[in-house]
Amino acid sequence: MNHEPARWETTKTHHPVPLPPAPLVPVQQPHLPDAQTIQLPDGRLITGYAIAPTKAPEPIPQRPAINPLAVNIALGGLGFAAACGGLMLLTTFIAALAAFIHQLITLAAVIFGGFIATQVLGTNRGTGGTVVNIRRAVFKRNNFRG
Structure with a gap:
């Protein structure tokens, strides 16, 4: 036999x-x-x-949601940023144009210098030039008779 107390015996009410x-x-x-x-x-x-009429509360003055001074400062900043961007593009354009002109001048100097160099230092000296035949000349009393 089991000597444990029954469940209903241990429950507290x-x-x-x-x-x-x-x-x-x-x-x-x-x-x-x-x-x-x-x-x-x-x-x-x-x-x-009789009910005394109630006085309506005075309206609270509405403040603008955004301070106009802050709006002006923000718009000024945006305008300044836009102007700086435009100035940066302008200076970049001027620098690119100056580099392009410098390259054109260098190219012209190379081409013109090459043309002059071929004329002066060319190997075909006898062709295309003026031919001068020097004969025996007789110089008598500072008179040239040719």
Whole structure:
């Protein structure tokens, strides 16, 4: 036989404890004005409370969502960046144009210098030039007779 206690014997039962009642705080009723009765022109009577018109709260001045000074500074920065970019492109263009002109001048000097060099240092001296035949000349008393 098993000598362990049964399951229902080990279970503890908890009984709820009632809470003490909360102290009651007296609530003051708002003061209601006296009821007033109004007679309409057609003879009907209307009874009700007179309510003082409530004053509308003063509107809060709306501030712009973005400070105009900040917008001006941002737009100035964008304009400056755009101008700097354009100036950079302009200076790049001028530098490229100057390099191109320098290359053209160098090319012209090489071509013209080569042409001059072939004329002066060419191997065909006898062809294409002026032929001068020198004969025996007789010089008599500083007179040339040829």
